[in-house]
Amino acid sequence: MTPSEIYSKVLKYAGYVSIIICDLHSACSPHKKKQYLCxxxxxxxxxxxxxxxxxxxxxxxxxxxRKSVDALAVTPSGNFLCFIELKSWELLISNKASEYRIRKQATKYSSDLPLKLSDSMCICKEITHDGDVFDDCKIIYILLTDISVEDDGIMAFNSDLTALAGISSDLRELCNTLSRGVMDCIDIVETRYWECRNLDRNLSML
Incomplete structure (x- = not known):
């Protein structure tokens, strides 16, 4: 099936209209009496x-x-089916984060995220009644975060050495370095690590 066909079948199974990713983010969802961040x-x-x-x-x-990703989407081009997981590093950092807590959380992600993808793909096969549903479908697994993910190799290296100082910028770089490492270890589909505010723009380029 095509990405759009799979998305349509899952949406029909869900039995409701689609939402936006922001509504699934506890830090900014109006459903949680918050305001959108971006x-x-x-x-x-x-x-x-x-x-x-x-x-x-x-x-x-x-x-x-079972485990599952947070959201399912299709790119505007219709070329890719996107499994999306949203993780808030900002909440952890703002709550007296330390290098130890960040590394512990990243270790949890390394075991949880692959299982979330595989279980979610299995559920799609069940919903479509097609064990080969992904044979002609391009898939991207996207990890979204609410911190900036601008890549700076020097900063990323330095953050790994100085995060113990508790500097928020260093902690954010450490979060990004570890998150990219987690996604790079998933090799059954393409992966991306994006800032949530850039989701629309990045999807439009696929």
Whole structure:
């Protein structure tokens, strides 16, 4: 199936209209009585709340709760199906983060994120009743964060050495370095690590 066909079938299964990724981010979702961080309107890209899809699928099949990504989307070009996971480094950093806590969280991501992808792909196969549904489908697994991910190799190297000082800029660079490392270890699909504010722009270029 094409990315658009898979997205449409999952959306039909979900039984509701699509939302935007900002509504799934506890730090800025109006559903959590917060305001969007980037713009008044938030992202323009429609996504499916895949956690809810997973919950319904597990309940229907009588399964214990599986892992799942946060959202499913298709690029404006229709060329890629996107599995999206949203992680807030900003909340951790603002809550007295340390190098130890950041590394511990990244270690958790390294075990959780591959499983979230594989379980989510399995759920899509169940919904479409097609074990080969991804044969002709290009997939990208996107990890979104709410901190800047501008790449600076020197800063990234320095942050790994000086994060213990507790400087927020160093901690952010450490978060980025570790997050990229986690995504680079996932080799069954293409991966990206993006700032959430740039989601629409980055998807438009695929």
């Amino acid at each position: 713009t008044l309107a938030g992202s323009k890209t429609p996504v499916i709340d895949f956690d809810e899809v997973k919950t319904n699928a597990d309940r229907t099949r009588g399964l214990e709760s």
